[in-house]
Amino acid sequence: MSIGSKNLAPVELDKIEDSVLIEELKKAKEELFNLRFQSATGQLESHGRLRAVKRDIARIYTVIRERELGIRAVPAAAAVKPATKAKKAEATEAAATEEA
DSSP states (O other), X not given: OOTTSGGGOHHHHTTSOHHHHHHHHHHHXXXXXXXXXXXXXXXXXXXXXXXXXXXXXXXXXXXXXXXXXXXXXXXXXXXXXXXXXXHHHHHHHHHHHHHO
């Protein structure tokens, strides 16, 4: 996924797990830092890139916050993993209860 492109639409962000989103956020922040540095030294060629990266960062933050609040659904792959762990724990407890 490239930062500052149409691939970073909210629909595409819905399919990405939280850990990958956080990594993309780190990359975007690093790119924004580099772009600001280039702008300050007069080496920046595309000033529109600053705006695009800022918007991407805002999109990522919005998706993460919406997931925390339960407004946006967590991707299916991430949602399945905790449920399986819970089922395994229940099965272990049930087996321990039967043995006792």
